[in-house]
Amino acid sequence: MSISYIAKQIGESATLKLNEKAAILRAKGDPVIHLGGGEPKGKPPLDAILAATSLLTSGEVRYTPPDGIPALKQAIIRYTEDFYGWRPAPEQVMASGGAKQAIMNALHAILDPQQEVIFPAPYWVSYPEMVKLVGAVPVPVSPEDGSFIPRIEDIEEVVGSYTKAVIINSPNNPSGAVYPEQFIADVVDFCERRDLYLIMDDIYHRLLFDGRRPVNCYKYAKDRTENSKLILVNGVSKQYAMTGFRIGWAVANRRLIEVMTNIQSHETSGPSALLQHAAVGALNGIQSSVGSLRTTLENNRNVLVEQLRSFDGVRLEAPGGTFYSFPDFSHYDKNSERLSKFVLDKVQVVTVPGVEFGREGHLRISFCGSIKEITEGIDRMKWALDPNSPNELYIGQRKLVRDWK
Numbered sequence: 417m418s419i420s421y422i423a424k425q426i427g428e429s430a431t432l433k434l435n436e437k438a439a440i441l442r443a444k445g446d447p448v449i450h451l452g453g454g455e456p457k458g459k460p461p462l463d464a465i466l467a468a469t470s471l472l473t474s475g476e477v478r479y480t481p482p483d484g485i486p487a488l489k490q491a492i493i494r495y496t497e498d499f500y501g502w503r504p505a506p507e508q509v510m511a512s513g514g515a516k517q518a519i520m521n522a523l524h525a526i527l528d529p530q531q532e533v534i535f536p537a538p539y540w541v542s543y544p545e546m547v548k549l550v551g552a553v554p555v556p557v558s559p560e561d562g563s564f565i566p567r568i569e570d571i572e573e574v575v576g577s578y579t580k581a582v583i584i585n586s587p588n589n590p591s592g593a594v595y596p597e598q599f600i601a602d603v604v605d606f607c608e609r610r611d612l613y614l615i616m617d618d619i620y621h622r623l624l625f626d627g628r629r630p631v632n633c634y635k636y637a638k639d640r641t642e643n644s645k646l647i648l649v650n651g652v653s654k655q656y657a658m659t660g661f662r663i664g665w666a667v668a669n670r671r672l673i674e675v676m677t678n679i680q681s682h683e684t685s686g687p688s689a690l691l692q693h694a695a696v697g698a699l700n701g702i703q704s705s706v707g708s709l710r711t712t713l714e715n716n717r718n719v720l721v722e723q724l725r726s727f728d729g730v731r732l733e734a735p736g737g738t739f740y741s742f743p744d745f746s747h748y749d750k751n752s753e754r755l756s757k758f759v760l761d762k763v764q765v766v767t768v769p770g771v772e773f774g775r776e777g778h779l780r781i782s783f784c785g786s787i788k789e790i791t792e793g794i795d796r797m798k799w800a801l802d803p804n805s806p807n808e809l810y811i812g813q814r815k816l817v818r819d820w821k
């Protein structure tokens with residue numbers, strides 16, 4: 417079969433594939449523990465449900481403007497003012513089908529084939545594929561010191577005449593690392609000086625621990641004119657546990673938003689009316705669910721960190737935000753795909769191989785599930801990997817026998 421050159425470059429989403437695999441195993445009755453997921457388990461805010469239900473009951477579920485309904489744009493404007501201290505005009509804001517579509521629109525709008533996009537590794541699995549989808553070239557850059565914290569020098573080193581944009585995601589998926597404020601200041605300044613687009617993917621910015629405050633990229637932007645190349649992306653998926661609602665947004669200069677809106681208008685039209693109303697409910701409604709989600713995640717993080725620290729061969733930098741940790745398991749196996757498969761086959765625990773995020777030897781372990789899932793999942797992994805483990809492990813009625821070294 418003949419398929420396009422670009423399509424041939426695109427791999428499956430590793431994380432979505434694992435969700436599917438976990439669901440199949442569960443349906444077969446296997447006692448799977450899913451530590452590979454990327455969504456909070458709580459319910460969406462009631463205000464979101466009520467807003468969507470009320471529109472659905474009215475039956476007035478129609479096409480919307482391609483950049484989103486005015487009420488959602490107003491809610492995004494207020495959100496931007498609350499968290500970033502400036503008030504974009506409605507023409508500087510567009511709603512999309514998730515932050516994913518907002519990023520895709522931006523890439524379509526700014527990139528020509530062969531141009532390059534730099535982002536620090538480890539990175540969210542979709543960035544390389546999204547860049548390739550528009551015919552451009554992903555340029556991941558690993559911090560020289562092997563940590564999760566990029567330095568501006570690392571980025572400077574790979575910038576060339578083809579570089580068009582930089583993507584920054586902090587707090588970071590998969591490491592949970594929160595980049596230092598100085599790095600954000602440096603990267604904003606660097607992109608302005610070099611006339612590069614800067615996509616700030618702030619999707620986890622309210623899910624921070626230990627009293628950290630979100631960093632406001634605009635604080636460091638000198639260019640607030642129509643020439644600004646700063647593109648801010650966010651959405652309701654993570655902070656409001658509304659992953660399935662598929663609403664995200666972008667804030668950027670007027671011309672760029674106009675171009676991105678044109679692209680979206682031909683690709684999908686505006687996002688679903690129903691779900692935009694739900695997002696308005698979430699953004700304008702009572703915000704307590706975000707605080708409780710954050711507290712739950714911080715508690716889960718503490719439990720996970722304690723458990724992983726008791727694991728001899730594992731090295732871990734405690735996540736400062738998100739619901740992901742990215743421990744180094746290379747003591748057990750440097751090949752993360754093989755290790756992740758081993759853990760799934762032997763003790764039915766789903767993790768995501770670090771290689772998918774551009775860092776071998778690590779596994780991404782989520783802590784967005786229950787404490788029980790986290791503790792049991794890590795106990796099982798420890799049993800499978802530690803050669804000093806007892807010979808047998810019971811999972812419910814099932815007896816597992818350790819017949820490997």
Ligand SMILES: Cc1ncc(COP(=O)(O)O)c(C=O)c1O
Nearest residue numbers: 514515516540589619651653664
């Ligand atoms: C870093 C990052 N950006 C964007 C997204 C996509 O979010 P949405 O559900 O709004 O498309 C995700 C989802 O996993 C993510 O981890």
